[in-house]
Amino acid sequence: MNQAMTKMPIAHALNLGLRHAMEADSKVMLLGEDIGQLGGVFRVTDGLQKAFGPERVVDSPLGEAGIVGGAIGLAMAGYRPVCEIQFDGFVFPAMNQIITQLAKYHHRSEGTITVPVVIRIPVGGGIGAIEHHSESPEAYFAHTAGLKVVCPSSAQQAYDMIGLAIRSQDPVIFLEPKRSYWAKSNVDLNRTPQALDKAEIVRKGDDLTLVTYGALVPVALKAAEICHEEGRSIEVIDLRSLSPIDDATLIQSVERTGRLLVAHEAQRTAGLGAEVASRVQEGAFHSLLAPIIRVTGYDTPYPPSRLEEDWLPGLDRILDGVDRSFAY
Amino acid sequence: MIAEPITLIKQDGSIRSDEALKLDVGNIDGAGLFRDMVMARRVDTEAIALQRQGELGLWPSLLGQEAAQVGAARALQPRDVAFPTYREHAVAWCRGVDPVDLLGLFRGTTLGGWDPTANNFNLYTLVIGAQTLHAVGYAMGIVRDGDVGTGDPDRDRAVMVFLGDGALSEGETNEAFVWAAAQNLPVVFFCQNNQWAISAPYSVQSRVSVAQRAEGFGFRGVRVDGNDVFACLAASKQALDIARSGNGPTLIEALTYRRNPHTTSDDDGRYRSGAENDEWAALDPIDRFRRYLESTGQLDDALLAQIAEEENLLAERLRSGCRSLPNPSAESPFRNTYAELPAELDQQMTEHIAFVEAGE
Numbered sequence: 002m003n004q005a006m007t008k009m010p011i012a013h014a015l016n017l018g019l020r021h022a023m024e025a026d027s028k029v030m031l032l033g034e035d036i037g038q039l040g041g042v043f044r045v046t047d048g049l050q051k052a053f054g055p056e057r058v059v060d061s062p063l064g065e066a067g068i069v070g071g072a073i074g075l076a077m078a079g080y081r082p083v084c085e086i087q088f089d090g091f092v093f094p095a096m097n098q099i100i101t102q103l104a105k106y107h108h109r110s111e112g113t114i115t116v117p118v119v120i121r122i123p124v125g126g127g128i129g130a131i132e133h134h135s136e137s138p139e140a141y142f143a144h145t146a147g148l149k150v151v152c153p154s155s156a157q158q159a160y161d162m163i164g165l166a167i168r169s170q171d172p173v174i175f176l177e178p179k180r181s182y183w184a185k186s187n188v189d190l191n192r193t194p195q196a197l198d199k200a201e202i203v204r205k206g207d208d209l210t211l212v213t214y215g216a217l218v219p220v221a222l223k224a225a226e227i228c229h230e231e232g233r234s235i236e237v238i239d240l241r242s243l244s245p246i247d248d249a250t251l252i253q254s255v256e257r258t259g260r261l262l263v264a265h266e267a268q269r270t271a272g273l274g275a276e277v278a279s280r281v282q283e284g285a286f287h288s289l290l291a292p293i294i295r296v297t298g299y300d301t302p303y304p305p306s307r308l309e310e311d312w313l314p315g316l317d318r319i320l321d322g323v324d325r326s327f328a329y
Numbered sequence: 330m331i332a333e334p335i336t337l338i339k340q341d342g343s344i345r346s347d348e349a350l351k352l353d354v355g356n357i358d359g360a361g362l363f364r365d366m367v368m369a370r371r372v373d374t375e376a377i378a379l380q381r382q383g384e385l386g387l388w389p390s391l392l393g394q395e396a397a398q399v400g401a402a403r404a405l406q407p408r409d410v411a412f413p414t415y416r417e418h419a420v421a422w423c424r425g426v427d428p429v430d431l432l433g434l435f436r437g438t439t440l441g442g443w444d445p446t447a448n449n450f451n452l453y454t455l456v457i458g459a460q461t462l463h464a465v466g467y468a469m470g471i472v473r474d475g476d477v478g479t480g481d482p483d484r485d486r487a488v489m490v491f492l493g494d495g496a497l498s499e500g501e502t503n504e505a506f507v508w509a510a511a512q513n514l515p516v517v518f519f520c521q522n523n524q525w526a527i528s529a530p531y532s533v534q535s536r537v538s539v540a541q542r543a544e545g546f547g548f549r550g551v552r553v554d555g556n557d558v559f560a561c562l563a564a565s566k567q568a569l570d571i572a573r574s575g576n577g578p579t580l581i582e583a584l585t586y587r588r589n590p591h592t593t594s595d596d597d598g599r600y601r602s603g604a605e606n607d608e609w610a611a612l613d614p615i616d617r618f619r620r621y622l623e624s625t626g627q628l629d630d631a632l633l634a635q636i637a638e639e640e641n642l643l644a645e646r647l648r649s650g651c652r653s654l655p656n657p658s659a660e661s662p663f664r665n666t667y668a669e670l671p672a673e674l675d676q677q678m679t680e681h682i683a684f685v686e687a688g689e
Binding site: 030056057059061062064066067069070071072073074075076077078079080082094097098101102105107108109110111112113114115146147149169170171198245246248 | 439440441444445446451452454456459461462463464465466467468469470471472473474500501504505507508511661662664665666667668669671672673674
């Protein structure tokens, strides 16, 4: 039963989104490690195996290639599988299936075969974790033609976007900012969802466009609030869709503000920031009052957790970035 | 412990019976199997010629493996689904795929070539072993459809996935075995051990026979003479029946030999001797089956002439069909990448078409 507006964490919004999708379509099924009995290490699939049974919520063997490859076969057989990869750092054993098969089947078959597979992956750092549990692999997927890549930043977006991703005929890499899993905010279960491929202006402003996604969206909003108190009006845009990128929204914004700062946890080189910067300089060149600033992770592997607070782009580094833009 | 591969047709064409592998040979359309193997070989021969003429960039020959593929394929029911590698031209033939459609991939006009759902024959997969997981996933779908173990022949179905000896070393193939065994899936893994993975002999891949590997994963392994169409047919029927009835997966090893190089780009003189090839030429699957058919009066000159005529017509059709394969449109990669053309790709397509047309 849908309630009008409830405050809930992202993890619950995802759980609800999955549940509703499975209620609406008997072909939707889940597979992943520890998602059934345990309900997932982040409890995102909590209660779903009890509700839908072990055939529809499958506790898979320990093998990411098997999870994705098996999902491809299930999709060929008419099912709509939603895979869970337990942690970002463990998606790599599945990369062959994702890149050579999942992304390419529609193209290879000239549209005869569709593979409506969703791959859910908790991503990002800031949780004090050990190695391989804090990665930001989005660039690998955004660079792979044939995949859609999305990343919700709020419970409302998580609920809306998981439903849309499952209904999409394309394979979707669904990145979940794990440090935000327990962040609560309002969810309206009845609102018309925003299209999966659109960015969202989450705070309007006039002086600088701050583009980010996932766990950095609330950080960006905090930065914007501080800037506001200091007399600078920051427009914060949540990318939401990393592939495709909603150029139009970004370019329209920078045409008004004249300044762009892009922030992401992922390493700097060849990250999504480079892609966004390239598109905006191409589309809004004459509007730019300053070089485009990127505030990103450094070009090192993710560090031991004792160092992560400084390593990750946070409030201070984003505010520094804003200052650098306004130095021009 | 799995020992010698099971043979049902001896080299001289006489039949031997086997306790483990029963086949009612009297009820088999032997002439049909012979025709299948001969036609598949002719497809292969013509494709090699087309490659030499520059009409195809590449061709992976199945010479010597006709019995393995025809035996396996003719055990399939129409609703069973086959997942090939890139060398199963005889399986394609048996499934009713137009052989001309096999050529496009190697001519560069397509990355696929046929509708997998039309004949329940998936597209060729070039990444070694990747299709084993797709087959496993499909089998999971069949289970969830309830089409296993009902006893109704119009409902029960299974998946047969083809793989080579090299694929057994890929992690994903081994993952497929894990899944198939743990979930008792209705899938038959049909491995043509043609003993060479490009230049790597089987000894590089494993210290034990292919069929023996299944035991470690907890499911059935069967080893048959891959140049014996009856043995391959019998083993496949048996395994598919077991799968359809809900009794789980089987790994069939069809021991055969890759008589030609890996593909037309391979120079196999660099790594193996002609003597070995000659040994296996003497074990030719079509010759052996022919001896059986002639000795049992199932093959006469009239039938041979008819098949020869059919072969020639097929060859002609392959040649003209190959040259007539349409080039893909410049728009097609853009339109085929996603289910619906995204705005940005639409724009790239427009720019690209303008570029192409300006150059014409």
